[in-house]
Amino acid sequence: MSRFSLPRLCSLLLAVTTLQLQASSPAEWRFWDSGDGLAERFVVTIGRDPAGALWLTHGDVSSLSRFDGRSVSLILTPFSNNGRRFDTLDGKNGWAAEDDGLRHLQDGKWQIFPALKLSALSSAERKPSDSRVLDLGESTALLLFSNRLATFSSQSSRLVELHLPQRNSQIGALTTFARDPAGTVWVIGTKGVAHFLFAGLANAPLSWQEYPFGTLAVENPAYPVLCPKGEVFLTAFRKHSRERVILHLQAGKWEILGGGPHLEHASFAWRDGSGDLWLASDLLYRKSAANPEDGWVEVDSQNEVLSGKINDVLANADGTFFMATAFGLAMHINVAWKTLAHATDPRGHRIELKKHMGAMLEDRRQRLWILGEHSVLRLYRERWEEYPLPPEYVLDINQRNALGELSDGRILIKLEEAPYLIMFDPVTGKIAQVKPMQGYRPITFCRRKDGRFLVAMGGTGLLPDGLAILDATGSLAWLTSIPVQWNVHYPRGMAETASGEIWVGGTSGLARFANGQFERFDWIDQPPAAGARSTTKTALQVFSMLDEGKGGILFGARQLLARWNGKGLEYLTATPLVEDLYRDQSHTLWAGTAVDIRRTLSPRKSGEIQLNDAWISNDVSDGLPKSATNAVLEDSLGRIWAISDKGLAIFQRDVDHDPPEASIQANQNTREAASSGDFRVIFAGKDKWDLTPSDELRYSYRLDQRPWSSLTKNTLASFHDLPVGKHVFEVVALDHQGNLSTKPARFEVAVVAPWYRTTAFLILACCCFAIIASLLSLAFYQYRTLRILTVTDSLTGLYNRRGFLLLASQEWNLARRRKLSLLLFYIDLNKFKQINDVWGHKEGDIALQTVAGLLRETFRSTDIIGRLGGDEFAVVAIDASAPFRMVMEERLAKTVQQSNEKSGKRFQISLSVGVLTCDSSLRELPIEDLLGKADALMYQLKRSRKSPATIGETRS
Numbered sequence: 001m002s003r004f005s006l007p008r009l010c011s012l013l014l015a016v017t018t019l020q021l022q023a024s025s026p027a028e029w030r031f032w033d034s035g036d037g038l039a040e041r042f043v044v045t046i047g048r049d050p051a052g053a054l055w056l057t058h059g060d061v062s063s064l065s066r067f068d069g070r071s072v073s074l075i076l077t078p079f080s081n082n083g084r085r086f087d088t089l090d091g092k093n094g095w096a097a098e099d100d101g102l103r104h105l106q107d108g109k110w111q112i113f114p115a116l117k118l119s120a121l122s123s124a125e126r127k128p129s130d131s132r133v134l135d136l137g138e139s140t141a142l143l144l145f146s147n148r149l150a151t152f153s154s155q156s157s158r159l160v161e162l163h164l165p166q167r168n169s170q171i172g173a174l175t176t177f178a179r180d181p182a183g184t185v186w187v188i189g190t191k192g193v194a195h196f197l198f199a200g201l202a203n204a205p206l207s208w209q210e211y212p213f214g215t216l217a218v219e220n221p222a223y224p225v226l227c228p229k230g231e232v233f234l235t236a237f238r239k240h241s242r243e244r245v246i247l248h249l250q251a252g253k254w255e256i257l258g259g260g261p262h263l264e265h266a267s268f269a270w271r272d273g274s275g276d277l278w279l280a281s282d283l284l285y286r287k288s289a290a291n292p293e294d295g296w297v298e299v300d301s302q303n304e305v306l307s308g309k310i311n312d313v314l315a316n317a318d319g320t321f322f323m324a325t326a327f328g329l330a331m332h333i334n335v336a337w338k339t340l341a342h343a344t345d346p347r348g349h350r351i352e353l354k355k356h357m358g359a360m361l362e363d364r365r366q367r368l369w370i371l372g373e374h375s376v377l378r379l380y381r382e383r384w385e386e387y388p389l390p391p392e393y394v395l396d397i398n399q400r401n402a403l404g405e406l407s408d409g410r411i412l413i414k415l416e417e418a419p420y421l422i423m424f425d426p427v428t429g430k431i432a433q434v435k436p437m438q439g440y441r442p443i444t445f446c447r448r449k450d451g452r453f454l455v456a457m458g459g460t461g462l463l464p465d466g467l468a469i470l471d472a473t474g475s476l477a478w479l480t481s482i483p484v485q486w487n488v489h490y491p492r493g494m495a496e497t498a499s500g501e502i503w504v505g506g507t508s509g510l511a512r513f514a515n516g517q518f519e520r521f522d523w524i525d526q527p528p529a530a531g532a533r534s535t536t537k538t539a540l541q542v543f544s545m546l547d548e549g550k551g552g553i554l555f556g557a558r559q560l561l562a563r564w565n566g567k568g569l570e571y572l573t574a575t576p577l578v579e580d581l582y583r584d585q586s587h588t589l590w591a592g593t594a595v596d597i598r599r600t601l602s603p604r605k606s607g608e609i610q611l612n613d614a615w616i617s618n619d620v621s622d623g624l625p626k627s628a629t630n631a632v633l634e635d636s637l638g639r640i641w642a643i644s645d646k647g648l649a650i651f652q653r654d655v656d657h658d659p660p661e662a663s664i665q666a667n668q669n670t671r672e673a674a675s676s677g678d679f680r681v682i683f684a685g686k687d688k689w690d691l692t693p694s695d696e697l698r699y700s701y702r703l704d705q706r707p708w709s710s711l712t713k714n715t716l717a718s719f720h721d722l723p724v725g726k727h728v729f730e731v732v733a734l735d736h737q738g739n740l741s742t743k744p745a746r747f748e749v750a751v752v753a754p755w756y757r758t759t760a761f762l763i764l765a766c767c768c769f770a771i772i773a774s775l776l777s778l779a780f781y782q783y784r785t786l787r788i789l790t791v792t793d794s795l796t797g798l799y800n801r802r803g804f805l806l807l808a809s810q811e812w813n814l815a816r817r818r819k820l821s822l823l824l825f826y827i828d829l830n831k832f833k834q835i836n837d838v839w840g841h842k843e844g845d846i847a848l849q850t851v852a853g854l855l856r857e858t859f860r861s862t863d864i865i866g867r868l869g870g871d872e873f874a875v876v877a878i879d880a881s882a883p884f885r886m887v888m889e890e891r892l893a894k895t896v897q898q899s900n901e902k903s904g905k906r907f908q909i910s911l912s913v914g915v916l917t918c919d920s921s922l923r924e925l926p927i928e929d930l931l932g933k934a935d936a937l938m939y940q941l942k943r944s945r946k947s948p949a950t951i952g953e954t955r956s
Contacts, residue, residue, distance in 0.1 A: 273319010358397025804866025
């Protein structure tokens, strides 16, 4: 004991305990209790209807729980105790055998038949998980007595015996029965089991097959678990020794599985879909099928549900199973990725697989090679081999193409330090170095179609960088130099395209060599973010590349995925650091990144819904040993492998077929958006059995049939400035297996117009505007009328004295500014008083109206004509000179003469006209003074008593 100090002993015990508790990963379990809607967290039994929904009983609780994987509904009962298994065939009606009688649920109503209580069916010891009744449909039950089977109808209360088992039966007294995942009924007896198919309400089963224990010296079999493919597990006691053992039936043959821990307290034993054995004793234990030498290992009770006593186990057809415990319901699921902890080589030596792995390769012989830190691993025909490498070799485990296959089958390995390239012979196990070229060191390589390798070489000193060829013999031959250095800092990938382009990428950029020309790419333009206008330059740090032939070359960088399209480098999408890119046989693109392993969503999964940048993401919650993934590869058998710093995992296809359902709760959202057009909607999603936890689901949404949004984990979407009217929001959910909601969740919202845009208000406003417009029109009309009345002579329609002086003054001011002249006519109707006295005032008014008409006819429309009062008129001829005055005098005289000739009146119109030329010599006088001068001139002419239109002139 002196060699082991107490600290070392404690460390050893801790290591052993840690190893024992690694039999189960949290990613493999899902849990539910009363907080998830169950009637009570204490679960006694589990039943399953044909639709796959679970029916749970809870003991001293007056309700059952029906759980369909997404929601729980409670089935109320009038009974205070419901601890026995409830069986239903249609998911609505069913049966349970309890201590107080046979219970029947039909159309939401319960019936009880006290005569058929449990003690009447069997006097043997009963366990809570034992079942004595199965539902046959149409209100009929199948009952199990100790010595026979019978049917019972709730409608007729008639019990009909089936005469089974027959008298020569070898399975002993009957204890319980149940349906397996395929629907076959298994009957458990004290000396064996039997299975049969029952066709509805037929008088007898279609088939009956017995499997007695025979020579097995066991007794008191109990706790049956019916697994897929006809596999049955029981626990029983050895006769005479009372040692508890596990009984296993497969392919019609019984075997005893012993050696389990604490078997004296064991209840259930079963097998899951991966072949691992499970045992429920005081604790939960697991025995790995991949590593049976590890024996039974305790399952870590990382959740309270697993620490509770296991009351019932229900196996599913896909290899998953449910457990009813004292603290809730547990489900063991098939994770998307199965991590391989260790393996055994053909000599029985243990190979640890949970370690740093950097590169993978499948050679032409379908052997899988994996590069570790200090060794190379090989998997061939399900056999593992590990080949340790000399410690002086520093493997380049950060370069994903660090492995290659030479044409003779040897494996080429890239080292981080000299000798840089070595060749491993799997047949002899020997290692040979590639003879270096003086002054050069290999940087990275890629395999050519002819089986040789193209090697990027870095020169030392003044030597240029270049390319070399590595042939099948392992010899390097110089190919060509490049004009500059590769200068990619730490090389991470190399590719040669069909057209002869050579690409070398690393952490400081990307280099392209084609047709003797060298080109570098240190930056890439990233499209503008939402709300931005200009692109952003992003440093190009290349970690992986994938030649897709005509599709170009994909480059995985630190923050993005890019493609060379033959003409230029284009930005594809933002991603975490992409360590590896791989395209499988189904054309799915895989990317191993610094945070997960992701793959593109296939059209088969998305259906008619087309999503942009749809990636399916997996991490440690899906079974990976580490979220960050170094490399991905599909082997010739179609298996997808992934390696990381913590080991190896294999992808398990189609472990989840049920798409998640997206939902929009009406009580969390409003159906009327703000009048501003701002709207937000809260949504959620649920995957069946929480295979993808709700907080790990991703969503895509759209509004009004627009394109679907990029996937997001956010459960809130906001919109702004929506137009008035109805809008339809749709959302779908995507799980970790790539299952997409088949039917979007829909929510209708209406953007209500602001009060000033409502129909009623607009009608009212239009009416008001019409009234206001009418009033304004009336006011304007009245204003115009009043204004006209104030400046217009009501008898003649000419301007009155006020209006004439106003307009004439404006024209005179304008003429003075422009240095123009105008003519001012002052006109008097001769003998107006005589016309009034002799012919009457009416004729006098007619005479005045006649003069007004003669003036309008004589002068231009632009001239200002007014009646100054009584029989006096005035005219301002705009922009007129002396020659125009003579024209106007002659025209006026002629017009007056023609009027007198045609009038037929007994009096003649005679006018006295004074004409004043207003030019620059009179510019200082106002219009009133000018009018006085014209008036004086007119009176001077009037006294001369010349012809009716005698015109004189004076200048001052």
